[in-house]
Amino acid sequence: MPQKIRVGVIFGGRSAEHEVSLVSAASVIKALDKEKYEVLPIGITPEGRWLSTHEALKLLKEKSAVDDIPEHILVPDPRKRGLVLLHKASATDDARQVDVFFPVLHGTYGEDGTIQGLFELANVPYVGAGVLGSAVGMDKVIQKHLLQQAKIPVAPAVWFLFPEFETHRKKIIGQIEKKLRYPCFVKPANMGSSVGISKAHTRTELIDAIFLAGEFDRKILVEKGIEQAREIECSVLGNDDPVASVPGEIIPSNEFYDYDAKYVDGKSAAVIPAKLLKLVTKKIQEYAVSAFKALSCEGMARVDFLVTKKTNTIFLNEINTIPGFTPISMYPKLWQASGLSYPALLDKLIELAIDRHEAKKKLKTSYTPKKDWYKG
Ligand SMILES: Nc1ncnc2c1ncn2[C@@H]1O[C@H](COP(=O)(O)OP(=O)(O)O)[C@@H](O)[C@H]1O
Ligand SMILES: [Mg+2]
Structure with a gap:
């Protein structure tokens, strides 16, 4: 029987979406085919402490011919804040190296490129976007710039840093009221699950909304409210040649698709596939794939639209x-x-992670100049 692929499923994390990640990960772990995979659950506490750290640390360990050189590593546990001596792993730990990581982490320190950077340094395949795609996908302001560049339509917006608002409040409010009017949506640039997002109908609400968003991020995005809009979502899968799924529609239970409507009240409904004109479906799929490429995504992404x-x-x-x-x-x-199917989707995501890693391994990471370039 071929060796099972060891999948390190990472969940929790230092994020406002910690709880959502736990639910997502439980379902991924359940659906992974146990005939093919050995699942290693790896938890990260809300403070950033890694559980089952040994397995993760083992991965980072650089193999050396000389066994008794004390090895130091940078642990991803913020309490350490530096290099620590890696004690000789026990025999049982040796059997628990990870073949591919599956970060089922939402939001900060999981979906934003930071943990992806760690995977890259550790030279291990991982599911989903790389450092750049993750970071760009997380920052709603940068994302908007790139989408505009790719000629993909987005809601008009104004952005600023929270400290700027504290000093130039009048000017910024003036810009928002002139360019966007009410209602508008105020968002922390880096967040998810609608945390810190408000719909502002008046100037007073706008100011409150900015202060709320400012609790979650220094960078604030204010968008024109797209009124009477349907929420359409489209899944994309692939690396170099991504494909789009059928679009689906969310019917939120609240005035907009806020945290409660997403996870708490259980009253939001989904219509799959979304009832859309063929032409609109096609356009949405095209935009979803173009956005995936323009934002340097890999593996997977869900692209959300307002129509x-x-x-x-x-x-x-x-x-x-x-x-x-x-x-x-x-x-x-x-x-x-x-x-x-759900299990087949997980197979595909793991395959894509490994494919990308193999392709990257072929790239040169050193360079020897042909001529003596140094004339000093
Ligand atoms: N410009 C907008 N116009 C109308 N509704 C919006 C707008 N921006 C966000 N929303 C509503 O707020 C929800 C959350 O916003 P979104 O940008 O998707 O944040 P998150 O990353 O937290 O999901 C959306 O699903 C939608 O219901
Ligand atoms: Mg959203």
């Missing part, structure tokens, strides 16, 4: 590089509706 009810005007709202993975989450459900 106006009357005129079918499409706005790309945001991209999620580690979308929800609960059994009722849109990302796997849209693939299911497109003919790919």
Whole structure:
């Protein structure tokens, strides 16, 4: 029997979306085919402490011919803040190296490129976008710039740093009211699950909303409210040649798709596939794939749109590089509706992670100049 692939499923994390990640990870672990995979659950506490750290640390260990040289590593545990001596791992730990990481982490320190940087340094395959795609996918302001560059329609917006607002409040409010009017949406640039997001209908609400968003990020994005819009989501899968799923529609239980509507009240509904004109479906799939490429995504992403009810005007709202993975989450459900079961989707994601790693391994990381270039 071929050796099972050891998958390190990482969950929790230093994020406002910690709890959501636990639900997603439980469902990923359940659905991974145990005939093919050995699952190693790795937890990260809200403070950033790694549980089952030994296995992760083992991965980072650089093999050396000389066994007794004390090895130091930078541990991803913020309490250490530096290099620590890696004690000789026990015999049982040796058997627990990870073949591929599956970060089922949402939001900060999981979906934003930071942990992906750690995987890169450790030279181990991992599911999903790399450092750049993750960072760009997380920052709603940078993301918007790149989408505009790729000629993908987005809601008009104003952005600023929170300290700027404290000193130039009048000017910034003036810009927002002139360019966007009310209602507008105020968002921390780097967040997810609607945490810190408000819909502002008046100047007073706008100011409160900015202060709330400022609790989560220094960078604030204010967008024109797209009124009478449907929430359409589309899943994308692939590395160099990504493909789009059928789109689905979310019918939020609240005025907008806030945290409660997403996870708490259980009243939001999903319509899969979304009832859209063929032409609109096609356009959404095209934009989803173009955005995936323009934002340097890899593996997977869920691309969310706002589509106006009357005129079918499409706005790309945001991209999620580690979308929800609960059994009722849109990302796997849209693939299911497109003919790919949840376990088959996980197989594909792991295959894509390994493919990317193999392709990257072939690239040179050193260079020897042909001529003596140093004339000093
Ligand atoms: N410009 C907008 N116009 C109308 N609704 C919006 C707009 N921006 C966000 N929303 C609503 O707020 C929700 C959360 O915003 P989003 O940008 O997707 O943040 P998150 O990353 O937290 O999911 C959206 O699903 C939508 O319901
Ligand atoms: Mg969203």
